[in-house]
């Protein structure tokens with residue numbers, strides 16, 4: 393069944409709260425706009441997204457290495473990178489009743505979208521959070537929370553070249569928190585003020601940028617469809633026109649998803665040229681060039697950068713997977729998540745609380761733990777109710793231990809999407825689940 397697109401976001405938000413995926417930050421104090429906390433299933437889903445990204449961007453390749461740089465970096469970094477001057481959004485404030493602030497490029501016309509009041513002139517607003525290091529709060533102690541992880545890769549470029557055997561073409565990958573004082577956070581965790589970026593700077597020969605740009609575009613799209621299982625009909629490329637490119641970019645393509653509020657950016661892939669290495673080389677007076685072993689010439693590598701946040705993938709996966717149907721004449725809510733990302737991949741549910749069943753169920757879960765994300769569900773309620781609960785958190789497989797198990801050493805695998813059941817010997821359970829998970 394397809395859920396009405398106008399209602400989809402509200403239903404997903406309600407489900408995430410009900411099932412402990414996401415909570416507003418400090419809710420008992422009224423929350424903090426643009427900040428969210430992740431509960432047990434949310435953490436499991438986030439970890440799955442992060443792990444799959446790292447596996448495909450780093451572990452399964454021999455040309456990408458990892459880095460963890462700091463969340464706070466000196467002002468000199470942001471001055472050189474251009475963020476102090478260019479990381480700005482145009483801001484307009486309502487002069488009428490509601491006094492709300494808006495991103496000028498999100499407002500059509502001259503009236504406040506909320507109360508219809510007049511808007512003031514647009515002024516530029518820097519999105520970086522500023523703080524101070526040490527006891528004095530003066531110009532010299534000003535530092536910034538990073539709005540992207542990328543600058544860590546550029547600032548450490550020389551350290552990595554000098555301490556590892558990587559040579560162009562190669563990438564440096566990083567996952568970690570980023571902070572942006574967004575004027576209008578919204579659409580749940582689509583646009584927030586604290587989020588986790590996953591970025592990879594891929595350093596190439598200057599003339600090879602077009603070829604690698606095209607490689608990373610298709611590679612990243614493939615990851616969304618084949619590894620995360622997103623609906624390919626709701627994904628597309630959007631090539632930015634020249635006039636809307638970031639200050640560092642020669643060409644940028646967004647991988648867009650068709651959200652209930654329209655097509656929006658899921659991931660950006662940018663050709664950053666040698667902009668960043670060039671400005672850091674100039675400001676730091678350090679040589680950031682690489683040596684071409686064939687020509688013996690030194691040059692500044694160019695950079696292709698795929699960048700996405702865990703939160704944006706998170707909300708995309710939930711919107712893509714949310715569904716409602718009717719099973720045995722009863723309405724059901726389910727998340728059709730790919731087994732790769734499901735917070736719980738296998739739930740083990742003993743049919744009753746009889747000790748002999750519980751003993752076997754605990755043995756089964758022990759054998760599966762470590763291979764799959766598992767949950768043991770012996771809570772009250774009939775088996776149907778427990779299946780429904782697992783459907784709602786997106787668990788693709790429930791294993792039922794029943795009285796026959798005691799005689800035939802077999803259990804039932806109940807599949808979330810079709811609700812079909814199949815009987816499998818306990819000894820064959822793990823390979824069978826692996827093959828079903830694809």
Ligand code: GAP
Pocket residue numbers: 539540541542572574581582583584585587589591657658659660697699700701703704
């Ligand atoms: N280093 C390049 C860079 O940061 P960006 O397009 O500003 O580029 C990259 O951000 C990705 O980060 C976006 O495609 C989106 O997935 C995510 N992102 C950006 N702002 C975000 C926000 N306020 N909340 C959640 N995710 C955000």
